[in-house]
Amino acid sequence: MSFLGELWSFLRVRKKFWLAPVFLILVIFGGLIVLSQGSAIAPFLYPLF
Amino acid sequence: MTYILGISGLYHDSAAALIHDGDVMAAAQEERFTRQKHDARFPEHAIRYVLDEAGISLSDVDHVAFYDKPFLKFERLLETYVATAPRGFASFRVAMPIWLKEKLFLRRFLVKELQKLWPKFDMSRLLFSEHHISHAASAYYPSPFDEAVVLTIDGVGEWATTTLGIGRGSDLEILKEIHFPHSLGLLYSAFTHYTGFKVNSGEYKVMGLAPYGVPKYKDLILEKLVDVKEDGSFKLDQRYFNYTAGLTMTNNAFSKVFGERHRKPESDQLTQFHMDIAASIQAVTEEIVLRMTRAAAAEYGIENLCMAGGVALNCVANGKILRDGAFKQLWVQPAAGDAGGAIGTALAAWHQELGNPSLSHDGDQMKGAYLGPSYDTDQICAELDKLGAVYTTMTEDQMIAETAAAIANGKAVGWFQGRMEFGPRALGGRSILGDPRSPEMQKTLNLKVKYRESFRPFAPSVLREDVADWFQLDDDSPYMLIVADVAEARKKPMSAEDEALFGIDKLNVPRSEIPAVTHVDYSARIQTVHADTNPLYHRLITQFKRMTGCPVVVNTSFNVRGEPIVCTPEDAFRCFMGTEMDVLSIGNVILRKPDQDPALKEDYTSKYELD
Numbered sequence: 001m002s003f004l005g006e007l008w009s010f011l012r013v014r015k016k017f018w019l020a021p022v023f024l025i026l027v028i029f030g031g032l033i034v035l036s037q038g039s040a041i042a043p044f045l046y047p048l049f
Numbered sequence: 050m051t052y053i054l055g056i057s058g059l060y061h062d063s064a065a066a067l068i069h070d071g072d073v074m075a076a077a078q079e080e081r082f083t084r085q086k087h088d089a090r091f092p093e094h095a096i097r098y099v100l101d102e103a104g105i106s107l108s109d110v111d112h113v114a115f116y117d118k119p120f121l122k123f124e125r126l127l128e129t130y131v132a133t134a135p136r137g138f139a140s141f142r143v144a145m146p147i148w149l150k151e152k153l154f155l156r157r158f159l160v161k162e163l164q165k166l167w168p169k170f171d172m173s174r175l176l177f178s179e180h181h182i183s184h185a186a187s188a189y190y191p192s193p194f195d196e197a198v199v200l201t202i203d204g205v206g207e208w209a210t211t212t213l214g215i216g217r218g219s220d221l222e223i224l225k226e227i228h229f230p231h232s233l234g235l236l237y238s239a240f241t242h243y244t245g246f247k248v249n250s251g252e253y254k255v256m257g258l259a260p261y262g263v264p265k266y267k268d269l270i271l272e273k274l275v276d277v278k279e280d281g282s283f284k285l286d287q288r289y290f291n292y293t294a295g296l297t298m299t300n301n302a303f304s305k306v307f308g309e310r311h312r313k314p315e316s317d318q319l320t321q322f323h324m325d326i327a328a329s330i331q332a333v334t335e336e337i338v339l340r341m342t343r344a345a346a347a348e349y350g351i352e353n354l355c356m357a358g359g360v361a362l363n364c365v366a367n368g369k370i371l372r373d374g375a376f377k378q379l380w381v382q383p384a385a386g387d388a389g390g391a392i393g394t395a396l397a398a399w400h401q402e403l404g405n406p407s408l409s410h411d412g413d414q415m416k417g418a419y420l421g422p423s424y425d426t427d428q429i430c431a432e433l434d435k436l437g438a439v440y441t442t443m444t445e446d447q448m449i450a451e452t453a454a455a456i457a458n459g460k461a462v463g464w465f466q467g468r469m470e471f472g473p474r475a476l477g478g479r480s481i482l483g484d485p486r487s488p489e490m491q492k493t494l495n496l497k498v499k500y501r502e503s504f505r506p507f508a509p510s511v512l513r514e515d516v517a518d519w520f521q522l523d524d525d526s527p528y529m530l531i532v533a534d535v536a537e538a539r540k541k542p543m544s545a546e547d548e549a550l551f552g553i554d555k556l557n558v559p560r561s562e563i564p565a566v567t568h569v570d571y572s573a574r575i576q577t578v579h580a581d582t583n584p585l586y587h588r589l590i591t592q593f594k595r596m597t598g599c600p601v602v603v604n605t606s607f608n609v610r611g612e613p614i615v616c617t618p619e620d621a622f623r624c625f626m627g628t629e630m631d632v633l634s635i636g637n638v639i640l641r642k643p644d645q646d647p648a649l650k651e652d653y654t655s656k657y658e659l660d
Contacts, residue, residue, distance in 0.1 A: 026127060
């Protein structure tokens with residue numbers, strides 16, 4: 001819950017409410033990807049981080 | 050009595066730093082303890098070390114500061130995916146698991162890890178600063194200046210890739226930013242990738258390769274890839290890059306511009322083409338940075354410049370900034386990469402969050418970058434005994450005399466003394482030393498000791514009082530972050546035949562009285578050695594000068610290719626036994642290779658993954 005609170009204040013401070021639905025959709029997609037694979041090993045590429 | 054612990058990392062090069070009432074007490078990179086290069090894990094060992102150094106526990110620490118803001122980064126990722134959809138799906142697939150499992154919950158993760166050190170640690174002590182604020186703070190607050198323009202340039206933090214700010218007293222304000230995807234660091238990394246080197250470690254190699262080439266593609270890069278304005282601000286044409294949506298830095302359009310595909314390091318040779326490409330991107334980088342510094346000097350009328358961020362490790366560009374004269378003085382944070390963010394975030398918390406004034410000081414506050422662990426003779430002997438090493442204990446004077454004699458006799462000498470350096474450079478704490486007058490020393494060190502590419506140059510350590518006699522520099526460069534040419538009087542004329550040589554063949558021609566540290570364009574990456582910050586190293590070089598007339602030694606980091614710089618006497622002994630190093634000076638103890646049990650030799654050539 002504290003995470004959602006943090007996220008909400010972040011969107012508020014940054015005035016980026018339009019990101020909320022994008023965030024939700026991407027999290028659903030992302031969640032599916034997480035569920036469909038075990039490890040989180042990625043090639044090193046600056047912009048991903 | 051306020052202690053602030055700064056933490057950087059979890060992406061690459063994790064590190065910890067401890068400040069006490071604004072004074073930097075200790076700092077170290079996690080890789081030195083775990084022996085895993087660029088270790089990105091939570092810097093547990095580094096934190097334990099900095100707390101031990103101060104003789105405190107985590108419960109005594111008032112604040113813990115982290116060097117960037119993950120939500121802002123995630124915002125950048127999401128907006129980039131939206132902007133590039135559907136092309137970015139491959140990248141999205143790779144990034145999301147990492148973010149959804151770990152990075153988004155960073156606050157909770159940090160608390161959990163810190164509770165392992167002190168179960169009562171709670172969230173209220175945690176502070177976060179933006180990535181480039183951390184860099185800017187690491188550049189300005191420890192600098193010797195009370196007023197300075199502060200320039201940070203790197204790959205990318207949250208959104209910013211370049212920032213320009215002003216530091217005055219304890220205030221530090223960022224005034225201008227260039228945002229992702231337009232990034233000088235990423236442009237340089239794109240060429241690092243294109244020339245077949247590893248991103249985030251091969252950039253030095255591109256810089257070292259550049260003097261072998263001719264910048265014949267500079268105009269092409271400026272025409273096609275990057276649009277640079279008069280004030281140094283720039284935009285990258287994203288049609289030629291793949292890092293916003295893909296999993297590589299460049300794409301086919303990029304290769305087509307230059308007419309060759311990206312070099313595969315395992316199968317493709319380095320050719321004159323790659324040297325020309327390296328020379329070209331180096332020239333473009335210098336052009337952009339010089340335009341920025343000239344414009345900033347003209348706009349703000351301030352004499353001092355501080356720099357940090359990975360691009361500030363480009364010491365060739367730094368030398369040009371200094372010689373350009375737009376700023377009278379330049380100070381570069383020695384740990385200019387992300388590791389230095391640990392110091393920056395802690396100092397930002399002290400001055401900006403807690404509102405404390407700057408400390409009055411002479412010179413900079415990095416203490417020569419000797420901020421890591423040290424070992425006394427008893428500890429050294431105990432470790433060496435455990436390892437079965439054969440050694441001689443002597444007085445400090447004897448150790449210095451013997452080490453200087455070994456260097457003068459052409460030996461490769463391991464020099465492990467005092468506190469370990471913070472930052473990527475070895476500065477006479479954990480170094481391998483050699484005689485710069487020897488024409489073979491560069492090849493010997495590269496191929497028999499460091500096991501790295503033969504084109505890579507070595508750096509000189511020179512007594513500060515003698516620097517102007519040997520190099521075209523009369524400034525402090527204690528952190529090996531300034532490149533300047535060898536003094537005219539020390540250069541050797543080249544024959545017409547020598548002049549006609551191309552590429553790596555040039556390396557074998559001695560071109561000065563100190564060929565081992567003179568690059569093919571007569572340049573050298575200089576470290577000035579100061580009696581007040583490293584008296585022992587200063588005494589060693591003084592003794593070498595007394596014996597040879599030369600106040601310069603070759604100084605390269607104490608490690609082999611791909612290995613983190615040694616941290617403990619044990620690491621030093623293993624590296625000594627794994628390479629063709631002849632002598633090891635460690636505290637007041639000397640080890641000679643022929644005395645050692647051959648059974649203790651290790652195969653070091655394949656022990657570490659190549660960088």
